[in-house]
Amino acid sequence: MESVAYYPAASYWHRRDPRFKLLVVIAGAMLVLTESALGGQLALFFLHLLLFFTGRLPLKRVWQIVKTFRWLLLITFLLNLWSGSLGDAVRYLLRLLNLLLMSSWLLGVTESLTLIKGLELSLQPFRRWLPxxxxxxxxxxxxxxxxxxxxxxxxxxxxxxxxxxxxxxxxxxxxxxxxxxxxxxxxxxxxxxxxxxxxxxxRGYVPGAPRGSLYELAWGKKDSLGALLVLSLVLLWWGYRLLR
Incomplete structure (x- = not known):
């Protein structure tokens, strides 16, 4: 399935630490799930298209996502149209599509093993309570x-x-x-x-035993600056929503 496959390219996002990209996805998901305006969901949709463009991912992946999940998108649209208004139906359709676009973008700019390593390192503070x-x-x-x-x-x-x-x-x-x-x-x-x-x-796999990695992840200065920018944009977005 090409819409969720890794797409090798020499882009800014391909070179970033997977923990930073996970932060981008988590921040984006929070905005998508908390944004209640149709205009806001539409703005987030164009923001995700910008992520695809800057990640040098082919925009045909967007169409592949729509084609792959067309029945889910259609059922979501019709159910919300039946229980609400046309604006609500379009808004919930865009919300679901935005979540699908974020997941496709993350898997497109991050190799699966690197993504798993980044997730494991991100969850290390919770290793006392989680396996x-x-x-x-x-x-x-x-x-x-x-x-x-x-x-x-x-x-x-x-x-x-x-x-x-x-x-x-x-x-x-x-x-x-x-x-x-x-x-x-x-x-x-x-x-x-x-x-x-x-x-x-x-290969002697033992659950819970410490294991090494062929490629060690390195959090760089650009990752720190990018994370600071993402958090600032999230705060500005929420501040704008509180003031409008």
Whole structure:
């Protein structure tokens, strides 16, 4: 799925520490979830497009996000239109789209292993109460497993089509075709999970034990300046909302 895949490029955001990018996403999510005006959500949408542009991510990813989550976006729009006004429906649609854009931007400018390491280091102050290492490991396996399952699903679908299954006919036949994919995909997921567990045991993985990293993260001056700028913008935004 290209809309959530890492996109290698030489941009300002690709060179930044993943902890700084996590801060940007957390700050953006707080603004998106607390902004109640349609104009504010629209401004945040253009701000996310600016993040895509400065990260040198192709803007076609935005369309891919809309295409991938079109049913979720459509249902959200129709439910809010039915229970409220057109303005409310558009506002909630933009809120959901903004959250999807932020996640796609983060995964586009950050490699999955680097992102996991940054998350683990960010959660280190809470290691007395949370299994930080295990949480990072589970997230890493999830990010690695998801593309593999998508690839397996495509291969199974092609194999089913070669055997005469038509996924483009009426809903009943389409449902039977999808059910024919479930068992092979489930068995493939179990097989891959067993292989990963055996590989981790062979490498001496011990839950909770300290582990090293091939590439150590380094928080630089530009990360500090960027974090200060982001926090300042969040405070200015909230200050403007309180005064208007």
């Amino acid at each position: 930080v290492g295990e949480m990072a490991m589970v997230l890493g396996l999830t990010l690695s497993f998801f593309p593999l399952l998508l690839t397996e699903a495509r291969e199974i679908m092609l194999a089913q089509q070669a055997r005469g299954v038509n996924f483009q006919t009426n809903w009943a036949k389409k449902l039977r075709g999808l059910l024919a994919m479930v068992i092979p995909l489930f068995l493939s997921a179990l097989r891959r999970a067993l292989e990963i567990a055996q590989a981790m045991e062979a």
